[in-house]
Amino acid sequence: MSQITVTGGKPLVGRVDIKGAKNLVTKAMVAALLGHSASVLKDVPKISDVEVVSRLLQLHGVLITHDEDGVMHLDPSNVESARMVDIDAHAGSSRIPILFCGPLLHRLGEAFIPDLGGCHIGDRPIDFHLEVLRNFGAVIEKLPNGTRLSAPEGLKGAKVSLPYPSVGATEQVLLTSVLAEGITELSGAAIEPEIMDLIAILQKMGAVISVDTDRVIRVEGVERLEGYTHRALFDRNEAASWAAAALATQGDIFVGGARQPEMMTFLNVFRKVGGAFEIEDDGIRFYHPGGELNPVVIETDVHPGFMTDWQQPLVVALTQAKGLSIVHETVYENRFGFTDALNDMGAQIQIYRECLGGTPCRFGQRNFYHSAVISGPTALKAADIRVPDLRGGFSHMVAALAAEGTSNVSNVQLISRGYEHFLDKLAALGADFSYTE
Numbered sequence: 001m002s003q004i005t006v007t008g009g010k011p012l013v014g015r016v017d018i019k020g021a022k023n024l025v026t027k028a029m030v031a032a033l034l035g036h037s038a039s040v041l042k043d044v045p046k047i048s049d050v051e052v053v054s055r056l057l058q059l060h061g062v063l064i065t066h067d068e069d070g071v072m073h074l075d076p077s078n079v080e081s082a083r084m085v086d087i088d089a090h091a092g093s094s095r096i097p098i099l100f101c102g103p104l105l106h107r108l109g110e111a112f113i114p115d116l117g118g119c120h121i122g123d124r125p126i127d128f129h130l131e132v133l134r135n136f137g138a139v140i141e142k143l144p145n146g147t148r149l150s151a152p153e154g155l156k157g158a159k160v161s162l163p164y165p166s167v168g169a170t171e172q173v174l175l176t177s178v179l180a181e182g183i184t185e186l187s188g189a190a191i192e193p194e195i196m197d198l199i200a201i202l203q204k205m206g207a208v209i210s211v212d213t214d215r216v217i218r219v220e221g222v223e224r225l226e227g228y229t230h231r232a233l234f235d236r237n238e239a240a241s242w243a244a245a246a247l248a249t250q251g252d253i254f255v256g257g258a259r260q261p262e263m264m265t266f267l268n269v270f271r272k273v274g275g276a277f278e279i280e281d282d283g284i285r286f287y288h289p290g291g292e293l294n295p296v297v298i299e300t301d302v303h304p305g306f307m308t309d310w311q312q313p314l315v316v317a318l319t320q321a322k323g324l325s326i327v328h329e330t331v332y333e334n335r336f337g338f339t340d341a342l343n344d345m346g347a348q349i350q351i352y353r354e355c356l357g358g359t360p361c362r363f364g365q366r367n368f369y370h371s372a373v374i375s376g377p378t379a380l381k382a383a384d385i386r387v388p389d390l391r392g393g394f395s396h397m398v399a400a401l402a403a404e405g406t407s408n409v410s411n412v413q414l415i416s417r418g419y420e421h422f423l424d425k426l427a428a429l430g431a432d433f434s435y436t437e
């Protein structure tokens with residue numbers, strides 16, 4: 001396992017430039033399968049999630065090139081079904097394969113999807129996805145190592161409603177409905193910026209999609225879609241991660257590529273904690289202006305609420321705030337596992353089953369430790385850490401960078417799943433570390 005030895009106590013100062021959102025580019029790549037001509041996707045980061053999806057697409061005959069500037073060409077003109085054993089080799093590596101269902105059913109009339117991977121932050125079922133696909137007319141067969149789908153009568157538009165505004169399930173509907181016969185109406189849709197960017201891509205391809213004020217998405221199926229050219233939306237989760245790092249290390253980080261509109265909720269919280277930011281044309285400067293950090297009460301939610309992916313890095317900064325902060329995680333039932341390592345480093349974080357600080361959520365009274373109380377400020381001291389998941393891993397790195405002393409952080413390859421050139425960025429910010437494979 002790859003390991004980093006970090007000597008903390010130094011502020012992170014400098015500039016990082018971020019590319020397209022991990023949670024958009026992988027879906028945009030799958031969308032290229034729907035086009036009869038080649039697509040060009042710009043600002044695609046070189047991260048392992050992108051590599052996994054590239055391999056799966058290539059297994060199905062898509063020709064892909066991805067250059068150093070992040071420009072990806074995808075040519076789906078000779079898509080054919082891959083051998084199950086090849087696809088199965090990618091089982092457990094990502095959640096994106098589930099989004100291949102609609103496009104492969106449209107192109108091939110069948111699909112085999114390996115069992116899914118992704119961060120262990122909850123059960124992460126795919127019941128909404130399968131329900132939606134059945135509504136479109138898919139026949140689904142669960143196999144020991146994955147799921148086989150077919151569409152004997154083709155895919156027809158459907159009226160579907162999501163019990164929870166799931167990002168993935170909304171993408172499932174979008175990627176399946178655009179070529180389905182007739183009208184699709186999705187109520188209870190997710191409307192994250194990454195979803196809206198995927199809709200923009202599909203519209204470029206020839207799709208007819210509207211998003212109403214009541215979160216109802218309507219799609220008129222069309223006969224044929226062409227390839228697209230698109231510059232991916234920036235990664236607001238990575239931008240928020242570096243912003244939290246600047247706060248936790250009393251640093252000053254310019255995040256090139258970050259934009260204000262998609263980060264408004266984060267910026268409000270960042271300012272309330274005591275951080276300062278300056279919006280420039282080509283990015284956002286996040287810095288610790290000196291003085292004390294303030295405790296806050298945060299409830300994660302779907303867009304435009306406070307993103308669940310933002311809370312983990314920010315919790316590290318909250319360990320340095322004077323007083324009690326509360327985080328009520330309402331999107332995933334088990335997303336505070338990373339706090340154990342922070343407590344080992346001297347943080348004082350208590351997690352609770354109750355819905356603390358906000359409205360009761362789906363996880364209340366169900367034995368899920370989904371609320372956290374952070375008491376600060378606490379001096380963080382170095383420790384040996386093993387990265388548990390993507391965002392938790394970034395938080396552990398930030399804690400090690402903020403702590404006094406030298407920490408060993410293992411399993412860091414999990415961080416490269418979502419943060420391109422992570423080590424180069426740390427070095428550019430003046431972090432004191434060494435890396436062993």
Ligand code: EPZ
Pocket residue numbers: 022023024095119122123124125126127128129130164165166167168169190192237308309331332333390391418
């Ligand atoms: C996407 O995951 C992102 N991942 C997540 O980012 C992000 O946290 C999440 O959306 C919420 O914004 C990617 O886009 C690859 P969901 P997704 O379906 O689509 C439940 C990161 O760190 N649910 O909106 O899997 C689910 O269990 C990752 O970049 C069902 O119950 O999230 C969860 O409680 C982490 N059944 C809630 O919905 C289903 O069929 C939200 O999940 C699907 C979801």
